[in-house]
Amino acid sequence: MIQITYVEHNGIEHRVDLAIGTTLMDGAKDNMIPGIDADCGGACACATCHVFFDAADKVRVGEPGSQESDMLEVLEERHDSSRLSCQVRVAEALAGLVVKLPASQR
Amino acid sequence: MGKQTGQQLVEKFDHTSPEQMNQPYAMYQAFRSQCPVGRSAQHGGFHVASRYETVKKIFEDYSSFSSTSGVAIPDHPYRMFPIDLDPPLQAKFRRILNRKFTIESVATKQAEIQGAIDHLIDGFIATGKADLAAQLVRPLLPTIVLPLLGAPIESQQQISEWIELMTRGRASDIEGVARAGEAIAGVLMTQIAKRRTMPPIDDVLGMLLDSQIDGKPFTDEDIYRTLLIILFGGLDTTSAVMLESLLYLARHPETRQRLVSGELSWPTAIEEFIRYTSPIQGLRRTVTGDVELEGASLKSGDRILGLHGSANRDESVFPQADQCLLDRAPNPHIAFGAGAHVCLGRNLARLEIEILLKTVLARLGDYRVADDFEPEYLVGEARGMKQLLVDFTPGLKTGQ
Ligand code: HEM
Ligand code: FES
Numbered sequence: 241m242i243q244i245t246y247v248e249h250n251g252i253e254h255r256v257d258l259a260i261g262t263t264l265m266d267g268a269k270d271n272m273i274p275g276i277d278a279d280c281g282g283a284c285a286c287a288t289c290h291v292f293f294d295a296a297d298k299v300r301v302g303e304p305g306s307q308e309s310d311m312l313e314v315l316e317e318r319h320d321s322s323r324l325s326c327q328v329r330v331a332e333a334l335a336g337l338v339v340k341l342p343a344s345q346r
Numbered sequence: 347m348g349k350q351t352g353q354q355l356v357e358k359f360d361h362t363s364p365e366q367m368n369q370p371y372a373m374y375q376a377f378r379s380q381c382p383v384g385r386s387a388q389h390g391g392f393h394v395a396s397r398y399e400t401v402k403k404i405f406e407d408y409s410s411f412s413s414t415s416g417v418a419i420p421d422h423p424y425r426m427f428p429i430d431l432d433p434p435l436q437a438k439f440r441r442i443l444n445r446k447f448t449i450e451s452v453a454t455k456q457a458e459i460q461g462a463i464d465h466l467i468d469g470f471i472a473t474g475k476a477d478l479a480a481q482l483v484r485p486l487l488p489t490i491v492l493p494l495l496g497a498p499i500e501s502q503q504q505i506s507e508w509i510e511l512m513t514r515g516r517a518s519d520i521e522g523v524a525r526a527g528e529a530i531a532g533v534l535m536t537q538i539a540k541r542r543t544m545p546p547i548d549d550v551l552g553m554l555l556d557s558q559i560d561g562k563p564f565t566d567e568d569i570y571r572t573l574l575i576i577l578f579g580g581l582d583t584t585s586a587v588m589l590e591s592l593l594y595l596a597r598h599p600e601t602r603q604r605l606v607s608g609e610l611s612w613p614t615a616i617e618e619f620i621r622y623t624s625p626i627q628g629l630r631r632t633v634t635g636d637v638e639l640e641g642a643s644l645k646s647g648d649r650i651l652g653l654h655g656s657a658n659r660d661e662s663v664f665p666q667a668d669q670c671l672l673d674r675a676p677n678p679h680i681a682f683g684a685g686a687h688v689c690l691g692r693n694l695a696r697l698e699i700e701i702l703l704k705t706v707l708a709r710l711g712d713y714r715v716a717d718d719f720e721p722e723y724l725v726g727e728a729r730g731m732k733q734l735l736v737d738f739t740p741g742l743k744t745g746q
């Protein structure tokens with residue numbers, strides 16, 4: 241387990257413990273955190289699980305794969321650090337990470 | 347059937363055959379246990395996948411299993427959006443459309459749905475008998491979706507009648523069905539052109555007129571292709587669940603009581619009705635490159651039918667899968683599809699089903715079906731009951 245903080249668009253914070261090997265999308269869904277729709281259930285096919293990070297965290301979170309990059313093109317509000325949360329696996333290296341949620345997934 | 351192997355059954359499998367599809371579940375069971383990815387020789391040949399995990403994977407893995415050559419067997423030459431697209435373009439359509447189909451957005455239709463149901467029930471409640479398919483469920487659904495889309499108010503009644511004609515005539519009156527289809531196309535295309543010149547209205551058509559993909563606005567044809575799947579995607583499917591649930595509740599009065607008393611949760615029960623019905627029994631994808639799937643070799647360009655109807659009866663995921671267990675949880679069914687194309691209208695369908703069932707139980711509380719009633723199914727894209735004849739103690743119209 242590591243601790244992760246999700247921050248909603250309006251600043252509300254949710255501090256949760258996530259199991260290693262799950263995804264940041266699972267973590268948001270399991271903890272009923274609003275702001276992640278995840279319509280496709282984690283298939284990297286809907287881009288409704290978009291999150292982003294502080295610039296300093298970009299390296300430890302890692303770069304999107306090629307299919308994910310294509311899906312990120314779908315977003316109107318895209319950040320330099322944008323990822324699809326279903327494609328980010330929870331690992332020790334992410335302990336204490338702050339995950340930022342966009343205003344809307346639509 | 348008992349003597350044929352799964353392999354032989356798959357070879358003859360034809361999801362458009364009324365004989366096979368009236369009772370398909372024993373056949374699917376044989377596919378899953380003996381031939382999980384088989385090949386049918388019908389309709390020019392296609393692969394058939396039947397196990398839950400495999401079917402789900404096919405619908406999730408759009409880069410290996412594409413929708414762009416169509417999702418039907420036999421082929422449906424007319425392409426619709428976003429159903430016949432792959433991500434990422436498909437996802438761009440969905441980001442626009444999803445806004446009108448969220449739980450919050452469809453909840454604003456509650457009073458309208460209730461009113462439409464009450465109005466239809468008022469039409470027959472005094473007589474003590476009805477065909478709930480022809481008098482309640484089928485006429486209901488267009489009256490909800492047409493205003494949501496932005497169809498012209500003055501044509502909505504007429505469009506509903508054309509749709510009913512198409513549903514009833516599908517097997518017998520091919521020409522009549524084609525004429526009704528053209529008539530609907532004419533009305534919608536005219537409406538799209540007219541609405542471009544009018545002030546914006548807050549419905550699906552208005553939203554499409556106001557949106558762009560990659561900086562390009564939609565053409566009239568793009569919009570028509572989109573309206574059409576939203577209109578037709580929700581009719582036979584939703585009515586299939588409504589009728590299957592109504593039949594089940596007629597035959598299980600004790601369950602009816604547990605729902606009315608609140609002992610059973612409505613949302614949990616409705617998910618189970620949807621799983622149990624699985625109105626879409628299967629959809630096609632086209633293989634984009636040579637792959638192995640559960641021992642079968644698929645070649646680029648091959649067609650494969652993923653069977654939602656079979657996946658949702660897979661015992662390894664759903665214990666007692668052939669039973670309708672209204673408190674089933676978890677219930678990870680894929681009746682609404684899986685992956686990118688997961689049903690756009692699922693929140694609306696759930697709401698419509700819930701209001702309909704609650705209202706029938708409240709107003710036709712003692713409705714019965716004949717002991718010897720055997721449902722017959724219309725087969726096509728969706729599998730749904732043709733008729734549901736019931737009788738009940740006559741009641742009063744609303745407001746009387
Ligand atoms: C119980 C009722 C329903 C069932 C079982 C159902 C089932 C499905 C399934 C299985 C798909 C996936 C198609 C694919 O994978 O290619 C789908 C997609 C779709 N459904 Fe439904 N549906 C229902 C109700 C509705 C309603 C009420 C509407 C609209 C008012 C609707 C509109 C659509 C649309 C537009 C798509 C295409 C989405 C896309 O391609 O991204 N459906 N539905
Ligand atoms: S859940 Fe659909 S892309 Fe992540």
